[in-house]
Amino acid sequence: MGNITLGRYMPLDSPVHKMDPRAKIMAMLLVLISIFFPAGWIGYGILFVAVSFVIILSKLSFGYIWKSMKPMLMMLFFLLIINVFFTKTGDPLFTVGGFTVYTDAVLNTLYIAVRLLLMIMITTCLTATTKPLDMTLGIENLLKPFEKIHVPAHEIAMLISIALRFIPDLIDETQRIIKAQESRGVDLQEGKISERIGAILSLIVPLFVSSFQRAEDLANAMEARGYAPGEKRTRYKVLKMETRDYILLFCAAALLACMAWLAFFR
Amino acid sequence: MPISFEHVGHTYSVGTPFEYAALKDVNLDIREGKITAIIGMTGSGKSTLVQHLNALLLPTEGTIRILDRTITAGEKPKKLKSLRKDVGLVFQFPEYQLFEETVLKDVAFGPKNFGATEDEAAQRAAKALKQVGLPADIAKKSPLELSGGQKRRTAIAGILAMDPQILVLDEPTAGLDPAGTAVMMELFRTLNKEYGKTILIVTHDMEQVFRYCDDVVVVADGTIRTKMEVKDFFRDSSLCKSMNILPPALIRMKDMLTEKGFEIPEEIDDIKSLAECVAGQVNHG
Amino acid sequence: MGIIDVRNLNFSYDETSKTINDVSFSVEKGTYTTIVGHNGSGKSTVAKLIAGLLEKEGGSIVIDGLELNIENLYKIRSKIGIVFQNPDNQFIGSTVRDDIAFGLENHCVPQEKMDEIINTNAEKVRMTKYLDHEPTHLSGGQKQRVAIAGVLAMKPDILIFDEATSMLDPQGKDEIKKVIRGLHEESGLTILSITHDIDEVAGSDYVVALDGGKVVMTGTPHEVFGDEQKLRQMKLDVPFSLKFARELAKAGVKTDKHITMEGLVEELCRYRSNM
Numbered sequence: 066m067g068n069i070t071l072g073r074y075m076p077l078d079s080p081v082h083k084m085d086p087r088a089k090i091m092a093m094l095l096v097l098i099s100i101f102f103p104a105g106w107i108g109y110g111i112l113f114v115a116v117s118f119v120i121i122l123s124k125l126s127f128g129y130i131w132k133s134m135k136p137m138l139m140m141l142f143f144l145l146i147i148n149v150f151f152t153k154t155g156d157p158l159f160t161v162g163g164f165t166v167y168t169d170a171v172l173n174t175l176y177i178a179v180r181l182l183l184m185i186m187i188t189t190c191l192t193a194t195t196k197p198l199d200m201t202l203g204i205e206n207l208l209k210p211f212e213k214i215h216v217p218a219h220e221i222a223m224l225i226s227i228a229l230r231f232i233p234d235l236i237d238e239t240q241r242i243i244k245a246q247e248s249r250g251v252d253l254q255e256g257k258i259s260e261r262i263g264a265i266l267s268l269i270v271p272l273f274v275s276s277f278q279r280a281e282d283l284a285n286a287m288e289a290r291g292y293a294p295g296e297k298r299t300r301y302k303v304l305k306m307e308t309r310d311y312i313l314l315f316c317a318a319a320l321l322a323c324m325a326w327l328a329f330f331r
Numbered sequence: 332m333p334i335s336f337e338h339v340g341h342t343y344s345v346g347t348p349f350e351y352a353a354l355k356d357v358n359l360d361i362r363e364g365k366i367t368a369i370i371g372m373t374g375s376g377k378s379t380l381v382q383h384l385n386a387l388l389l390p391t392e393g394t395i396r397i398l399d400r401t402i403t404a405g406e407k408p409k410k411l412k413s414l415r416k417d418v419g420l421v422f423q424f425p426e427y428q429l430f431e432e433t434v435l436k437d438v439a440f441g442p443k444n445f446g447a448t449e450d451e452a453a454q455r456a457a458k459a460l461k462q463v464g465l466p467a468d469i470a471k472k473s474p475l476e477l478s479g480g481q482k483r484r485t486a487i488a489g490i491l492a493m494d495p496q497i498l499v500l501d502e503p504t505a506g507l508d509p510a511g512t513a514v515m516m517e518l519f520r521t522l523n524k525e526y527g528k529t530i531l532i533v534t535h536d537m538e539q540v541f542r543y544c545d546d547v548v549v550v551a552d553g554t555i556r557t558k559m560e561v562k563d564f565f566r567d568s569s570l571c572k573s574m575n576i577l578p579p580a581l582i583r584m585k586d587m588l589t590e591k592g593f594e595i596p597e598e599i600d601d602i603k604s605l606a607e608c609v610a611g612q613v614n615h616g
Numbered sequence: 617m618g619i620i621d622v623r624n625l626n627f628s629y630d631e632t633s634k635t636i637n638d639v640s641f642s643v644e645k646g647t648y649t650t651i652v653g654h655n656g657s658g659k660s661t662v663a664k665l666i667a668g669l670l671e672k673e674g675g676s677i678v679i680d681g682l683e684l685n686i687e688n689l690y691k692i693r694s695k696i697g698i699v700f701q702n703p704d705n706q707f708i709g710s711t712v713r714d715d716i717a718f719g720l721e722n723h724c725v726p727q728e729k730m731d732e733i734i735n736t737n738a739e740k741v742r743m744t745k746y747l748d749h750e751p752t753h754l755s756g757g758q759k760q761r762v763a764i765a766g767v768l769a770m771k772p773d774i775l776i777f778d779e780a781t782s783m784l785d786p787q788g789k790d791e792i793k794k795v796i797r798g799l800h801e802e803s804g805l806t807i808l809s810i811t812h813d814i815d816e817v818a819g820s821d822y823v824v825a826l827d828g829g830k831v832v833m834t835g836t837p838h839e840v841f842g843d844e845q846k847l848r849q850m851k852l853d854v855p856f857s858l859k860f861a862r863e864l865a866k867a868g869v870k871t872d873k874h875i876t877m878e879g880l881v882e883e884l885c886r887y888r889s890n891m
Binding site for chain 1: 664667669690693694696697698700702704705706707708709710711713714717718719720721722723724725726727730751752763766767770
């Protein structure tokens with residue numbers, strides 16, 4: 066599991082790490098929206114430079130971003146093939162065995178690749194610099210205004226933070242069960258359909274049983290420490306917007322405006 | 332030797348920032364037909380070691396010989412599945428691997444995976460349930476209805492039903508009460524003495540090592556610190572103390588008595604002879 | 617009347633059998649009480665009933681003069697801290713700091729006071745160095761220490777340990793037992809510990825032995841553990857000193873009943889000097 070980098074928090078000390086999660090979430094949303102404006106290569110160039118600047122500022126390495134991108138390469142390759150077959154616009158690029166590849170096929174794929182890369186860069190900027198708990202706190206705070214229309218902001222945040230807290234434990238548990246069943250001759254790689262189903266059941270049932278046990282223990286522990294859903298609680302972590310957070314928001318908004326201008330008013 | 336390790340190493344996540352050498356240059360021989368205890372602190376590499384025994388983990392360095400198979404680092408192992416049949420590995424808290432509707436079906440799951448017919452598997456399951464001392468009427472029950480100790484025994488029966496030559500148990504008594512623990516340890520003794528199984532037990536409990544095991548392997552920092560016969564290991568408490576292990580009660584008693592000036596011969600290793608020895612020294616007057 | 621007073625308590629998970637059958641006992645303020653019994657004897661259920669995590673079917677539980685019922689539930693829970701068996705399943709926060717804060721947040725402690733409370737209580741369990749660690753990077757013993765700090769932060773009068781050491785390795789067990797003993801001695805907290813650990817029981821003030829959902833024996837460790845036959849009937853461990861004393865008797869040396877080895881050796885020394 067050590068190879069998955071996408072969405073993982075990287076404990077570094079940088080100005081971006083210290084920013085308010087609310088500002089980071091909002092800024093991410095603004096920049097994500099701007100990616101979907103057809104702002105052309107100039108626009109993507111500006112976005113790339115801007116996001117790269119944030120990555121450097123947050124002390125993340127580009128190798129790390131590349132690792133997150135890697136799993137997507139296969140998908141992009143398929144997309145390229147599909148585009149080669151179905152996109153027949155633009156100038157003919159070259160012909161292989163009577164089959165002509167057009168420039169738009171390559172350009173379209175490249176567009177998608179660049180957008181994907183930008184999206185990964187932007188989301189990584191958020192997830193790698195924001196602790197999961199701060200993220201939920203940010204989400205909870207951003208959802209607060211919606212409590213008036215009965216969005217249970219606090220419960221949603223609690224749900225997410227508990228889920229985040231137990232994901233590593235569940236991964237461990239799953240691996241343990243896989244190993245235990247492999248020791249009983251379960252073969253997860255090959256076998257007939259019926260055997261495969263049996264193999265999957267032998268993982269899922271124990272995982273459910275232990276998760277229920279865990280949920281019960283957890284509920285007891287939370288209740289014993291005075292937790293009651295819907296009751297008033299104070300918060301240990303209190304978010305405070307500072308100058309740098311407003312600067313981040315301003316820059317994100319400016320970027321969005323710039324992309325909109327490039328796309329629609331030029 | 333049914334099991335031998337030669338210069339075995341295991342490194343997790345090679346080439347990542349999480350790279351970690353859990354085993355380093357392990358050389359080890361396990362005697363056939365004996366009960367061997369594997370002890371060591373949490374994180375010492377015991378679990379990594381035992382997972383090599385049925386090829387759940389493959390060595391990243393060195394060679395392991397188990398029964399008639401050879402596993403060498405870097406080579407794709409053959410006959411891997413049959414190795415898992417011959418070396419039964421019981422994980423910690425094995426009750427969490429139960430999943431079938433009935434106890435019998437669950438115990439028969441292993442044999443079926445190794446190609447036994449439905450009937451054969453059921454027969455072997457029934458035999459295994461008997462071996463672990465569960466009453467026959469339990470076979471039709473759901474595993475979820477059983478008590479903690481019964482669940483644990485069902486899970487062990489699930490491994491026994493595959494009829495392994497070697498049985499490896501990772502902390503088999505964790506979480507059981509003293510009575511449950513005693514029953515479990517007696518079971519392993521029976522499996523060893525009557526059914527001739529070679530048994531390896533990972534444990535923290537020195538009383539178990541002292542009372543039930545023949546050999547002891549101490550794992551520390553991913554290497555084998557010591558391997559010797561249990562009776563030599565506990566001859567005096569100095570070896571235990573040097574490794575930060577609390578010796579069994581009998582040995583501590585011997586120590587305390589010696590310290591107070593009693594003369595206790597080293598070779599005494601049972602409570603009765605110790606009592607007689609002490610009685611001889613207080614009764615004269 | 618003790619700080620915990622349990623009278624004719626009854627409870628069952630299903631209709632076929634009674635898990636807790638007419639249990640009565642009382643725990644004096646400031647004492648260290650242990651509850652012993654084999655698995656399935658009902659001892660963990662008693663702990664959950666006292667902490668109000670399960671609803672009793674009959675009888676009464678009085679905590680510090682307050683009857684445990686729906687109205688008093690939250691008041692009583694703030695008097696009781698409970699540490700459970702599984703170190704992973706009671707770690708709620710994403711770091712040590714956040715986990716200790718969890719209970720404070722629930723009790724509406726003002727935010728500006730939290731840091732100080734967190735630091736003091738982390739200090740009590742010697743986890744100050746680990747405040748920003750995540751649970752995956754802590755050992756079982758460390759996680760249990762955090763759990764203890766988490767309940768201490770809420771300033772309870774009573775600490776309940778529900779087999780808190782049973783899933784730990786020997787080092788972890790030792791750590792936790794020392795912490796519990798230290799808390800009892802230094803701050804005079806009332807301790808109620810459900811345990812299989814014979815040394816812990818031997819060091820406690822008072823023992824309640826359960827079997828089949830009933831109280832079968834109560835008294836000092838000396839009184840309860842003096843009866844080897846009864847212990848065997850209850851499927852409990854017999855201290856080595858008792859086993860050894862029996863062997864000595866067979867060899868012709870009569871001794872008093874000791875629950876610790878030290879006590880027995882001392883007596884033997886006396887006989888020798890009389891020689």
